[in-house]
Amino acid sequence: LPSSDADVISRFQEYLRIDTAQPAPDYAAAVAFLRGQASEAGLEARTLELVAGKPLLVLQWPGRWPSLPSILLNSHTDVVPSEPHKWDHPPFSADLDEASGRIYARGSQDMKCVGMQYLEAIRRLRSAGYVPDRNIYITFVPDEEIGGHGGVEPFVSSKEFKDMNVGLVLDEGLASPGEEYRVFYAERSPWWLTIKAKGAPGHGAKLYDGSAMENLMKSVEAIRRFRTAQFDLVKSGEKAEGDVVSVNFAYLKAGTPTPMGFVMNLQPSEAEVGLDIRIPPSAHVEALEKRLVEEWAPPSRNLTFEFKQKMSVLDNFGKPAMTLADSTNPWWLLLEEAVKSAGGKLGKPEIFPASTDARYFRQLGLPAFGFSPMANTPILLHDHNEFLRKDEYLKGIGVYESIIRVLATHKDGAKDDESRAEL
Ligand code: MET
Numbered sequence: 138l139p140s141s142d143a144d145v146i147s148r149f150q151e152y153l154r155i156d157t158a159q160p161a162p163d164y165a166a167a168v169a170f171l172r173g174q175a176s177e178a179g180l181e182a183r184t185l186e187l188v189a190g191k192p193l194l195v196l197q198w199p200g201r202w203p204s205l206p207s208i209l210l211n212s213h214t215d216v217v218p219s220e221p222h223k224w225d226h227p228p229f230s231a232d233l234d235e236a237s238g239r240i241y242a243r244g245s246q247d248m249k250c251v252g253m254q255y256l257e258a259i260r261r262l263r264s265a266g267y268v269p270d271r272n273i274y275i276t277f278v279p280d281e282e283i284g285g286h287g288g289v290e291p292f293v294s295s296k297e298f299k300d301m302n303v304g305l306v307l308d309e310g311l312a313s314p315g316e317e318y319r320v321f322y323a324e325r326s327p328w329w330l331t332i333k334a335k336g337a338p339g340h341g342a343k344l345y346d347g348s349a350m351e352n353l354m355k356s357v358e359a360i361r362r363f364r365t366a367q368f369d370l371v372k373s374g375e376k377a378e379g380d381v382v383s384v385n386f387a388y389l390k391a392g393t394p395t396p397m398g399f400v401m402n403l404q405p406s407e408a409e410v411g412l413d414i415r416i417p418p419s420a421h422v423e424a425l426e427k428r429l430v431e432e433w434a435p436p437s438r439n440l441t442f443e444f445k446q447k448m449s450v451l452d453n454f455g456k457p458a459m460t461l462a463d464s465t466n467p468w469w470l471l472l473e474e475a476v477k478s479a480g481g482k483l484g485k486p487e488i489f490p491a492s493t494d495a496r497y498f499r500q501l502g503l504p505a506f507g508f509s510p511m512a513n514t515p516i517l518l519h520d521h522n523e524f525l526r527k528d529e530y531l532k533g534i535g536v537y538e539s540i541i542r543v544l545a546t547h548k549d550g551a552k553d554d555e556s557r558a559e560l
Pocket residue numbers: 281282283284285327446491492493
């Protein structure tokens with residue numbers, strides 16, 4: 138029986154209420170909930186635990202012709218932390234504001250919406266009697282927000298993944314304030330690093346060269362000049378957000394703490410900054426590394442740096458990791474057609490400004506698109522008061538219904554391996 142909108146929304150809220158915030162996500166609760174959803178949708182479920190305590194749920198809707206390349210619909214179950222007291226609605230309340238239709242929750246955009254929309258679309262397609270030609274896999278993966286090392290990174294080199302014979306991956310995109318949906322064919326790679334300075338300690342009244350703070354602040358100034366130059370390219374419209382290198386300060390750490398605050402008249406002997414840098418796939422990586430060593434963290438100024446994450450912009454074949462988003466890629470044409478027939482429109486394909494697990498699939502050379510069906514919605518991922526409007530969520534289910542139907546139906550009705558066309 139088809140579900141009422143109220144049922145659909147309350148299932149979404151139930152998922153949103155599970156606290157899967159890093160650094161201590163309740164994966165057990167999320168997987169238990171999702172397995173229940175999968176069984177109601179008639180899907181086969183397997184939980185892989187490639188890294189202890191990091192369950193990765195694989196659901197399957199078997200296709201009529203299992204030897205065809207499959208479709209993988211991916212979403213991550215973890216969310217970023219929040220500052221609950223700064224939200225108007227607590228981040229795990231999933232409060233529905235009746236007047237505006239907004240559902241407030243951490244993960245409402247990033248990306249519990251997408252995971253549940255996949256499942257709701259499949260429920261609808263099944264109750265309409267649709268049977269896919271290809272295998273469809275739906276994965277719910279852990280630890281995307283901390284780099285995927287406990288999730289998709291080991292998954293893509295597992296036997297289970299190889300056996301899935303994946304032909305196309307869909308993963309997360311971004312909300313769009315306008316009418317058109319955004320779609321992503323590549324993404325920037327994260328470099329997370331710390332720069333540490335050492336220097337001569339001394340009296341807070343003394344002006345001298347070579348203190349840790351001075352050593353570090355010179356770097357901060359150089360980094361900010363670079364940041365401004367990159368940002369100006371975006372502000373002037375010369376480049377898109379995904380086409381420049383972004384640099385942001387994640388934290389500053391220095392000083393000599395006391396129970397009351399910090400010692401004021403003592404120049405500290407150590408100081409540190411954390412940087413979140415994002416690099417477009419076509420960036421000149423060596424030039425940036427050189428800048429880092431020579432300008433931002435030169436040993437001559439008593440500075441050292443350490444990478445916490447350093448992801449490659451290249452795929453396993455040494456090329457920038459990108460999926461073709463033009464008429465040479467039949468999957469792209471199908472995706473465009475599917476969104477159109479659901480009454481939506483895709484904007485010009487873009488480079489995702491942040492980072493997603495899609496990188497691991499693209500690195501293998503697999504086509505992957507980033508897409509989250511949220512139009513007319515402010516971009517609130519990782520922000521306070523993240524919300525998604527109920528009507529937009531419901532509309533997105535219809536979009537995935539169309540996408541799954543179009544992608545999973547083989548155009549020649551694949552009778553056997555011989556009759557396979559390009560896909
Ligand atoms: C280190 S991978 C980064 C994951 C997260 N999605 C981000 O873009 O910040």
